[in-house]
């Protein structure tokens with residue numbers, strides 16, 4: 281089931297005063313037949329059914345991505361800004377916030393396995409460098425005294 285919520289605070293600029301329809305990923309996944317094709321690109325849901333025959337890259341690639349997150353393949357192709365503009369006409373809503381990937385949905389970075397700014401990422405090299413510095417000084421002092 282899609283949930284409709286008033287927008288304005290999501291900061292995505294898709295008509296800040298209009299209502300946003302949220303779709304669960306499981307719902308998007310069901311739209312994977314040639315009769316009805318939805319896909320997700322950067323957290324947004326697109327109904328590209330009527331675009332299938334018009335896609336300059338052919339319908340095959342779209343059918344392959346049907347019902348799934350096509351952000352990566354969309355970017356890999358290096359679509360033009362015209363192609364990005366075209367997306368707007370097929371936009372039907374956003375992925376439900378609880379289905380968004382951790383980097384945008386998970387508020388606790390320590391619990392994220394892809395945590396890049398956690399303390400461990402920078403504290404370990406710093407402690408290592410300080411330790412090596414001490415060892416170096418210790419050995420230099422030793423070699424000077426002997």
Ligand code: HEM
Pocket residue numbers: 326328331335336337338341342345350353354357358359360361362363364366367370
């Ligand atoms: C609704 C989403 C999409 C739209 C509006 C779209 C639009 C376009 C447009 C306008 C072009 C012509 C070249 C350009 O202007 O960049 C194109 C080419 C192409 N697209 Fe898409 N596309 C979409 C999704 C995808 C996806 C998901 C794939 C997945 C692989 C894909 C693969 C390709 C390929 C392979 C080409 C041909 C590139 C070439 O010949 O150089 N497209 N698309």
